Amino acid sequence: MTLLSVAQMNSQNEIDDNFRMIESLIQQSKAQHAELIVFPENFVCFAAGKQHETAAQFEHIQQRLEQLAHQYHIWIIAGTLPCPFRPDGSIIQDGRVRTVSLCISPEGTQARYDKIHLFDVQVGDAVGGYQESKFFEPGDQPVVAKTPFGNIGMMVCYDLRFPELALTLRAQGARILTAPAAFTYTTGQMHWQLLLQARAMDTQCDVLGAAQQGWHGEKRQTWGHTGATNSRGQLLQMIQDEGAGLITIEFDAKEQDQIRASMPLMQHRRLISF
Secondary structure, eight states, rough: EEEEEEEEEEOOHOOOHHHHHHHHHHHHHHHOOOOOEEEEEEEEETTTTTTHHHHHHHHHHHHHHHHHHHHHEEEEEEEEESSBBBBTTTTTTSSOOOOEEEEEEETEEEEEEEHHHHHHHHOOOOOOEEGGGEEEEEEEEOEEETTTTTOEEEEOOOGGGHHHHHHHHHHHOOOOEEEEEBBBBHHHHHHHEEEEEEHHHEEEEEEEEEEEEETTTTTEEEEEEOOEEETTTEEEEEEEESSSEEEEEOOHHHHHHHHHSSSHHHHHHOOOOO
């Protein structure tokens, strides 16, 4: 049995201030004997219009996170970071960047996932509309990171609305799905918990949803409610408080095997075309 932590943050635009909170949450996680901590989307810097400035520091930020993983001997799902280059090293030429989630072990970075689904929607909050594709280039490859305690299918925020991605990750061997997020207050209130449970139910994976919570500047408000579900789709824990926080859950691979064996969804699945 393995203990896994999921963080909630209220990240702002000062990277060093956010790093102090990141280290504090890691310390809390280690005090609870967790082997992994998942951070939210935009956890190192949450500031409109600063993605290029932050992306220019991608490798330096990555090194700082690797040092923390090594120092505290913990695996980190590094929420998301803006990155100016693709996985093959090629620079994005049209002025956009990519939203990247890293899986970092105590020995260094083990996997990189580039967010596939971009949030181009009208919400009706103080911001009104979001057009991530204007500033971000989408990724195109699902990623499963191998860890000693189970394969991790890496997702980000809006990806949760697309069950076919989660099912692909399960088919590629995922036991745990990570979902760093910064859901708007409006959409989070309606759908956040439902989506965590639905993707767990679809895939029979544990789902770890790390959320931003509160105000970021004058207009952007995120829902929070960092949560975790088991492989049956049952909600295990959810943060109801404002601001930074942490939950830690037990992941039991043997129990998951029993759940999957008793209801073998992947073997029963039929692809139907109309």
